[in-house]
Amino acid sequence: MRRELESVLEAAESWSPEATLQWAFKRFGQRIAISSAFGAEGMVLIDMASRVQPDFRLFTVDTEFLFPETYHLMDHVEERYGVKIEKVYSLLSPEEQKRVHGAALWTRNPDQCCNLRKVEPLRRKLGELSAWITSIRRDQTAHRADARKIEWDAKFGLVKVNPLADWSSKDVWKYIHAHNVPYNPLHDRQYPSIGCTHCTRAVRPGEDPRAGRWWGFAKTECGLHVKDDLPIHVRTNGGISPELSRLVTILTADMPKDSA
Numbered sequence: 001m002r003r004e005l006e007s008v009l010e011a012a013e014s015w016s017p018e019a020t021l022q023w024a025f026k027r028f029g030q031r032i033a034i035s036s037a038f039g040a041e042g043m044v045l046i047d048m049a050s051r052v053q054p055d056f057r058l059f060t061v062d063t064e065f066l067f068p069e070t071y072h073l074m075d076h077v078e079e080r081y082g083v084k085i086e087k088v089y090s091l092l093s094p095e096e097q098k099r100v101h102g103a104a105l106w107t108r109n110p111d112q113c114c115n116l117r118k119v120e121p122l123r124r125k126l127g128e129l130s131a132w133i134t135s136i137r138r139d140q141t142a143h144r145a146d147a148r149k150i151e152w153d154a155k156f157g158l159v160k161v162n163p164l165a166d167w168s169s170k171d172v173w174k175y176i177h178a179h180n181v182p183y184n185p186l187h188d189r190q191y192p193s194i195g196c197t198h199c200t201r202a203v204r205p206g207e208d209p210r211a212g213r214w215w216g217f218a219k220t221e222c223g224l225h226v227k228d229d230l231p232i233h234v235r236t237n238g239g240i241s242p243e244l245s246r247l248v249t250i251l252t253a254d255m256p257k258d259s260a
């Protein structure tokens with residue numbers, strides 16, 4: 001069984017993003033959704049998905065602190081791709097957060113702020129799903145370096161699909177220009193990575209593309225893609241857990257015949 005699982009995961013590593021999406025939509029139907037913050041990579045995935053599965057599900061965690069340009073892009077996505085974005089919010093409004101945790105929590109404890117406004121709402125949303133699709137790339141941060149195209153998300157307890165894991169930023173922009181994909185105009189103003197207004201600034205020449213996120217803090221991730229545990233194929237260490245067994249069943253069905 002372990003060999004079978006490894007062979008599926010290995011096969012997926014050579015699939016194109018489109019083939020990975022095709023497999024994912026076929027396997028999970030309406031129990032899978034794309035998670036997007038509408039960055040450049042997210043826009044590529046949305047465009048690809050619209051060609052593969054016209055009625056794909058798309059959701060976003062709206063922190064209520066996003067840039068006007070991001071909200072405008074969301075409206076444009078709904079119009080252009082004919083999809084209704086499922087928006088998830090924190091249990092606390094910005095005003096309630098201020099009352100309970102004090103003003104400008106992001107300046108004092110950005111991890112707590114991200115937990116309240118991003119991680120908890122995401123966990124709630126993922127509870128509805130069997131799998132989620134993300135646009136993370138391995139070369140974005142150290143936490144993402146070992147991302148596989150298909151993996152078990154031990155933190156949230158479902159399958160995670162990362163079709164662009166092996167793409168570079170250059171690949172992303174090549175696709176955007178080749179397919180005339182809409183994107184956030186802030187990217188043209190030195191914002192390679194865009195999050196909340198409070199925690200995002202333009203980068204200076206020569207800076208890391210994510211240097212504009214949470215500057216002044218060691219933080220590089222909001223917590224959505226930070227693993228709590230070792231990957232399942234490492235954790236099981238020779239044994240077959242019920243969790244692994246479930247994952248094998250899920251992954252071995254409906255593999256694409258031609259996934260090059």
Ligand code: SF4
Pocket residue numbers: 063065106109110111113114115117118195196198199222
């Ligand atoms: S990115 Fe900043 S403002 Fe947004 S949720 Fe995280 S800490 Fe809060």
